[in-house]
Amino acid sequence: MSRLPLVLLVAGLVVLPFYAGPFWLQAGLFAMSAAVGAIGLNILTGAAGQLSMGHAFFLAVGAYSYVWLSAGSERAAGVELSGLGLPTGLAAVAAVALAGAVGWLCAPLAGRLKGAALGIATLALVFVGQHVMYRAEAVTGGANGRAVPPLELFGLRFADAPEPPLVLGVPFGGLEQLWYLALVVLGGAAWFARGVLRSRPGRAFNALRDHEIAAGALGVPVARLRATAFALSSMYAGLAGVLLALVFQRTVPEYFGLALALDYLAMIVIGGLGSVGGAVAGAVFVALLPSLLTRYGDALPLVAEPGGPGLAPAEAARMLYGVVFVAVLLFLPTGLRGLAARLRPPARPARAAADPTPATPKTEEQPA
Amino acid sequence: MTGLVEVLVNGLSAGSVYALIALGFVIIYKATEVVSFAHPSLLLAGGYVIAEFHDELGFWPAVVAGVAATALLAALVEVLVLRRVRSGVHGTLSIVTIGVDIVLTVELARRIGTRVLPLGDPWGDAVVRFGGVTVAQARLAAIAVAVAAIAAFLLAFKFTSWGVAMRATAERRETAALMGVRLGRVSAGAWAVAGVFAALAAVFLCAFPTPGLDRATSFAALKALPAAVIGGVDSTTGALVGGLLIGVTEAAVVGYQNEWGLLGHGFADVAPYLLMVLVLLWRPAGLLGTREVARV
Numbered sequence: 001m002s003r004l005p006l007v008l009l010v011a012g013l014v015v016l017p018f019y020a021g022p023f024w025l026q027a028g029l030f031a032m033s034a035a036v037g038a039i040g041l042n043i044l045t046g047a048a049g050q051l052s053m054g055h056a057f058f059l060a061v062g063a064y065s066y067v068w069l070s071a072g073s074e075r076a077a078g079v080e081l082s083g084l085g086l087p088t089g090l091a092a093v094a095a096v097a098l099a100g101a102v103g104w105l106c107a108p109l110a111g112r113l114k115g116a117a118l119g120i121a122t123l124a125l126v127f128v129g130q131h132v133m134y135r136a137e138a139v140t141g142g143a144n145g146r147a148v149p150p151l152e153l154f155g156l157r158f159a160d161a162p163e164p165p166l167v168l169g170v171p172f173g174g175l176e177q178l179w180y181l182a183l184v185v186l187g188g189a190a191w192f193a194r195g196v197l198r199s200r201p202g203r204a205f206n207a208l209r210d211h212e213i214a215a216g217a218l219g220v221p222v223a224r225l226r227a228t229a230f231a232l233s234s235m236y237a238g239l240a241g242v243l244l245a246l247v248f249q250r251t252v253p254e255y256f257g258l259a260l261a262l263d264y265l266a267m268i269v270i271g272g273l274g275s276v277g278g279a280v281a282g283a284v285f286v287a288l289l290p291s292l293l294t295r296y297g298d299a300l301p302l303v304a305e306p307g308g309p310g311l312a313p314a315e316a317a318r319m320l321y322g323v324v325f326v327a328v329l330l331f332l333p334t335g336l337r338g339l340a341a342r343l344r345p346p347a348r349p350a351r352a353a354a355d356p357t358p359a360t361p362k363t364e365e366q367p368a
Numbered sequence: 369m370t371g372l373v374e375v376l377v378n379g380l381s382a383g384s385v386y387a388l389i390a391l392g393f394v395i396i397y398k399a400t401e402v403v404s405f406a407h408p409s410l411l412l413a414g415g416y417v418i419a420e421f422h423d424e425l426g427f428w429p430a431v432v433a434g435v436a437a438t439a440l441l442a443a444l445v446e447v448l449v450l451r452r453v454r455s456g457v458h459g460t461l462s463i464v465t466i467g468v469d470i471v472l473t474v475e476l477a478r479r480i481g482t483r484v485l486p487l488g489d490p491w492g493d494a495v496v497r498f499g500g501v502t503v504a505q506a507r508l509a510a511i512a513v514a515v516a517a518i519a520a521f522l523l524a525f526k527f528t529s530w531g532v533a534m535r536a537t538a539e540r541r542e543t544a545a546l547m548g549v550r551l552g553r554v555s556a557g558a559w560a561v562a563g564v565f566a567a568l569a570a571v572f573l574c575a576f577p578t579p580g581l582d583r584a585t586s587f588a589a590l591k592a593l594p595a596a597v598i599g600g601v602d603s604t605t606g607a608l609v610g611g612l613l614i615g616v617t618e619a620a621v622v623g624y625q626n627e628w629g630l631l632g633h634g635f636a637d638v639a640p641y642l643l644m645v646l647v648l649l650w651r652p653a654g655l656l657g658t659r660e661v662a663r664v
Contacts, residue, residue: 051462109645112652114660116403116462120597121648123590124641131638258590262466269463315478322470329464330452 013183017176018168025175026247027291032182033243035283038267039193039276040236045265046274047197048229049209050110054122055264057129058099058234060256062241063148065095067251068139070149081146082138088151096238103234107227126261133253145252148245150174151181158246182243186280189236194276196232205229206274266321270328272335281336286321293317370500375623376616381507381572383615384514388569389592390599390607391518392562397601398538399558406445406465407566407593408586409472414438414567415487415574415581416476422488430488435567441472442563443556451552477583486580493576510572517568518608521561525604530557538602591618591637594644600657609655614640 017025041055070091071083086094106125113121133140140146151158158177196202204225207215216222245251263286271282294313332338389407396404404410418434425433445468453464491506525531536544537554545551566589573588574581595614599606621636653659 109649113648117597117601117648117652119462120403120593121645123593124645127641128638131634134634262470265463265466312478315474319471319474322467322474325467325470326449326464329460329467330449333454333460 010187014180017179022175023291023295025179027288029175029178029182029247030244030291031284031287032186033240033247034264034267034287035280036186036189036243037237037240038264038271038279038283039189040233040240041264042268042271042274042276042279043193043196043205043236044229044233046268046272046279047202047209048205048226050226050229051115051119052122052233053119053261053265054106054125054129055233055237056256056258056261057122057125058103058237059241059244059260060129060133060251060253061102061234062095062099062238063245063251063256064133064140064146064241065098065238066091066242066245067146067148069094071146079137079142079144081141088149089153092151092242095242096235099238099241100231100235103237104227104231106234107230108223110230111223111226123258123261126256126258130253130257133256140251140253143253145250148249148251150249151246153181178246182247185239185243189239190276190280193236197274197276201225201228266325268335270325270335272337275337277340278335278337281340285324285336289321290314290317293320371623373499373501374503375619377501377503378507379616379619380612381510381615382619383612384511384518385569385572385611386588386592386595386614387608387611388514388517388565389589390595390611391521391604392565393593393596394599394601394604394607395521395534395558395565396562397596398604399534400446400450400461400555402450402461402465403593403601404465404559404562405462406442406469406472407562407589409469409476410438410442410563410566411570411573411589412473412476412480412581412583412586413441414563415570415585416480416485418487418567418571419485419574419581427488427490431567431571434570435564438567438570439560439563442559442566446556446559447552451555473586480581480583482582484580484582485574487571487574489571489575491575504576506572506575510575513568513572517565521565522604530554534558591640594640598644598647598654600654602658603654603656606654606656613643617643 013028016028020028037055037059040058041052044050044052068082069084069086070088071081072085073083074081084091106122109121110118134143156177158174158181197205204215204220207218207220208222208225208229212222248255267282267286268279269282270285271280272278293316328335334341389411392407392410393404396402414434414437416434417437418430421433422430424430445465449464449468450461453461489506491504491509494505495502496505496508497503525534533544533549533554534557536547536549537551541551544554569588569592570581570585573585578585591614592611595610596607597610598613599608599610617639618636621639647655651657
């Protein structure tokens, strides 16, 4: 992306909490958390070519680890809940590390499988994980879930206070503060992933995806690299899980199911496999579409009032999302990112014309 | 002892239904190298058509209508969507079927709503007793129908020209095409057959002891997915073995899970997946699947 639109976008996101209401902030926070997770999945599935349908499981590991590490032992709704009561900042970091460790442990099993079989095997993680979340009540709170302790960093408490501090006349509650935290986290996550993908490990991931044997023959340590990809991707998922837990303020097992795992796959496919920008675009699209349609659905044709005949807003969102999913794969094999590249005017036409040497077909685009 | 026999018969019955669905996965995979994640919605579509028409037409004609409609729907998915995807990336086709499944499932779930639709099958809750063992008639019918359908398929696969074309395509697509096999027809045909099996499976998934068809019926397809993988996703015999294994495992877990404490309730839904992971650790290509040998 060229500099100007990026700068404008970031500036817009920075001033947004001064103008937008809680609905937009919540939706935006949700989209930013999803974007962090999608970047991680795109490293694993898009760049390294390991089809994972178990991303929801790693999100859950992150979210529940944070809750369990930071919350104290308590008694809620008749269930004894255990917890370590660590400082919340430390708990967040540990949760991310734990998610990464779990991902790293999955790599040896994943190394035995390829393609769709790997996808189905990772699906097992989602189902088994959800079962554990429902049953291990002492840690997870069971079906009712568990309240998430708000994050406290450097004396800042990311939660609604009875008297929120005023910044430029705007009350800064939990959502506003979290917004900036999420913005920083997303920026850092995107910057780091971009660095990984554009340097040595990223090239090695692509080699692994394109031809495992050839990659091995070229000296790429295949097994170690696959483990790295799994660990890195799970750490991103864990980070997204922590953010989501902080935004929702409650973790429930129902959320981390098959639908969520498929949502993440949809995000990277719609956005564009293997790129950071694509993952973010896809995540924003998939995460915002349902809430937008639910809120503004009555303005659209074909979408009915809830309970009336025709498509309810939530159904319309789901349907539209499925149609876009298929349409993108049919007509835009490189996703939204490919669309952006196509709409952009060709780079530096003047200099290319002035260049006396005949241009060898050299493209800067990476193969998708 | 009688408890064990009942568990086994119920397990085999459920297993034969899973085998039907798993066979659909295998047929599609052999013909097109796609793992169909659209199966949950195909299952739902078959059940829905039967549920809608059994009052007007009677049960068996409704089953025929449901089977035909699902076969047509599955073939349409292949012709209208999968055939048109021009992407070299491996696995993209399988991902496309997820999108197809989302669209179909939304529409079917909307039509079904929160209702539980009876399929009007003739067995009801009648049971058969022999010795001290009590088995529901619907369970036995499931075994009989599954065995008949699978036998018919395997015979056709072996002896008809369609079967020969299928096997040739599975062996090597390019050579088959050069020999005059129409790949498009083979692929669409494979999807149609998988649709037939999915609709038949839907009948027995909704029969006694299940009250009828609801939105959650489609999850059964997700349990048959491990069945296909356990057997080896490119092996028809493997699908049968995998299906029966899953069925018996599930029935055994349902029968005994209350004695297991923490794992306990709901473990039956997870057991197929755990079994799959164990099998894959031991044999990555599944029990009867072909091991992929790479030549450089």
